Amino acid sequence: MSGTDEAQSxxxxxxxxxxxxxxxxxxxxxxxGYSMALQYPTGILxxxxxxxxxAALFDISHMGQISIWGDGAAHAxxxxxxxxxIGLARGALRYTQFTxxxxxxxxxxxxxxxxxxxxxxxxxxxxxxxxxxxxxxxxGAVDVxxxxxxxxxxxxxxxxxAALARHAPAAADLAFMHAGAMNIGGxxxxxxxxxxxxxxxxxxSVYDDAAGHVWDLLLAEPEVAPAGLGARDSLRLEAxxxxxxxxxxxxxxxxxxxxxxxMGKRRRQDGGFPGEDRxxxxxxxxxxxxxxxxxxxxxxxxxxxxxxxxxxxxPLGIVTSGGFGPSVGGPVAMGYVDAAHxxxxxxxxxxxxxxxxxxxxxxxxxxxxxxxxx
Amino acid sequence: MSxxxxxxxxxxxxxxxxxxxxxxxDYAQEQLGDIVYVELPEIGQQIAAGGQAAVVxxxxxxxxxxxxxxxxxxxxxxxxxxxxxxxxxxxxGEGWFFKLKLDDVAESEAMMDExxxxxxxxxxx
Numbered sequence: 403m404s405g406t407d408e409a410q411s412x413x414x415x416x417x418x419x420x421x422x423x424x425x426x427x428x429x430x431x432x433x434x435g436y437s438m439a440l441q442y443p444t445g446i447l448x449x450x451x452x453x454x455x456x457a458a459l460f461d462i463s464h465m466g467q468i469s470i471w472g473d474g475a476a477h478a479x480x481x482x483x484x485x486x487x488i489g490l491a492r493g494a495l496r497y498t499q500f501t502x503x504x505x506x507x508x509x510x511x512x513x514x515x516x517x518x519x520x521x522x523x524x525x526x527x528x529x530x531x532x533x534x535x536x537x538x539x540x541x542g543a544v545d546v547x548x549x550x551x552x553x554x555x556x557x558x559x560x561x562x563x564a565a566l567a568r569h570a571p572a573a574a575d576l577a578f579m580h581a582g583a584m585n586i587g588g589x590x591x592x593x594x595x596x597x598x599x600x601x602x603x604x605x606x607s608v609y610d611d612a613a614g615h616v617w618d619l620l621l622a623e624p625e626v627a628p629a630g631l632g633a634r635d636s637l638r639l640e641a642x643x644x645x646x647x648x649x650x651x652x653x654x655x656x657x658x659x660x661x662x663x664x665m666g667k668r669r670r671q672d673g674g675f676p677g678e679d680r681x682x683x684x685x686x687x688x689x690x691x692x693x694x695x696x697x698x699x700x701x702x703x704x705x706x707x708x709x710x711x712x713x714x715x716x717p718l719g720i721v722t723s724g725g726f727g728p729s730v731g732g733p734v735a736m737g738y739v740d741a742a743h744x745x746x747x748x749x750x751x752x753x754x755x756x757x758x759x760x761x762x763x764x765x766x767x768x769x770x771x772x773x774x775x776x
Numbered sequence: 777m778s779x780x781x782x783x784x785x786x787x788x789x790x791x792x793x794x795x796x797x798x799x800x801x802d803y804a805q806e807q808l809g810d811i812v813y814v815e816l817p818e819i820g821q822q823i824a825a826g827g828q829a830a831v832v833x834x835x836x837x838x839x840x841x842x843x844x845x846x847x848x849x850x851x852x853x854x855x856x857x858x859x860x861x862x863x864x865x866x867x868x869g870e871g872w873f874f875k876l877k878l879d880d881v882a883e884s885e886a887m888m889d890e891x892x893x894x895x896x897x898x899x900x901x
Contacts, residue, residue, distance in 0.1 A: 726812040
């Protein structure tokens with residue numbers, strides 16, 4: 403037997419919660435330069451299902467936390483992203499992407515308007531690149547800082563509010579995609595009602611030295627169980643959410659990726675971001691390919707890079723994320739197909755180990771989002 | 777001590793006459809995590825020693841299963857089609873993969889017994 407996901411380790415970083423993961427018996431794996439919990443002894447399936455049924459606690463301190471401030475910070479950020487940042491209300495957050503001159507996606511990120519200061523959460527593997535992008539793009543007009551002394555903890559699931567509100571009552575009143583400064587067991591925290599699971603939930607930013615305390619408080623709540631990167635990946639896949647480097651990268655445009663909803667009307671009309679030529683053209687005339695949900699028949703998972711063919715056997719595209727959906731109870735996938743064959747209900751084939759597995763295009767998400775209703 | 781023999785690729789084998797039942801070890805299922813799919817060989821298929829015989833998929837990834845001995849597939853565990861988690865719950869029992877009619881029974885003699893395999897896996901952690 404041999405695994406296909408062997409990873410190398412060199413000068414690996416740890417999060418402030420590393421010791422807790424080890425003590426909990428987590429299987430630690432290298433990810434984006436960090437030693438991260440892939441799963442705890444309960445396993446990915448149980449952790450995933452616990453998140454959908456109750457609440458799961460994730461250490462996502464590997465993510466990059468960057469803030470930018472100064473006059474015109476929102477205007478300056480709009481030079482680099484297609485999202486409406488100027489229109490982002492105080493205390494609100496929004497999903498957007500760093501685009502390149504070709505309209506591809508350099509990274510995707512969350513932007514919170516924290517009373518004038520913009521707080522960004524970016525992917526771990528991209529934080530240095532994003533920092534360069536910001537510093538070069540702003541040409542000194544706006545201040546930028548990477549907070550490598552901050553941890554990020556996510557609590558996700560229908561019982562996340564109940565668990566967090568025992569320590570931070572204001573969490574119960576926080577609206578979806580809004581942020582608040584809170585005190586959790588004596589620690590200063592910035593809490594956003596957001597996440598990457600498709601469930602209601604929160605992301606909690608605290609200084610490194612308080613991370614263990616906040617983690618322990620939440621883990622002691624009866625609703626809460628720890629979950630690793632394995633469950634985080636299967637949850638986001640079922641929720642139809644993109645993973646940068648897989649479902650979106652420097653060649654895929656936000657339009658192809660089905661992320662037009664994140665742009666806002668003004669930006670779609672006026673442009674003014676890197677790659678606007680391609681993006682605006684695709685808005686007007688349609689993209690050549692589209693990201694779609696794919697439901698394979700049977701039980702065999704179709705993994706990333708699986709070739710997608712038409713019912714007639716012609717190449718149509720490629721799977722960018724695929725695996726087993728624990729809440730679906732079977733395999734699920736996302737990928738890009740020719741725009742002419744992207745309609746829900748279209749029959750496809752997936753070439754898995756030389757065999758053509760029948761599949762069909764389905765509307766995303768696989769599991770309906772259950773975000774907090776404001 | 778059991779009558780099981782183990783390979784360095786974490787397959788186990790139980791010999792009865794000239795027929796071997798083959799699966800993956802408890803150590804292997806533990807490493808893989810929750811198993812969600814097993815692709816089994818075809819009955820009648822000829823498999824060489826060291827040849828790929830099956831694929832086992834966890835939530836995370838797909839892994840190949842190699843046959844430690846050569847022979848012809850005479851039976852497969854079709855219960856794994858509906859319940860691949862049997863590999864997790866009973867790797868060396870109900871979670872068996874396939875049975876081979878061996879070309880050469882002596883081939884299995886070089887495999888590790890349970891205590892040697894335990895020593896081998898202890899050295900991997």
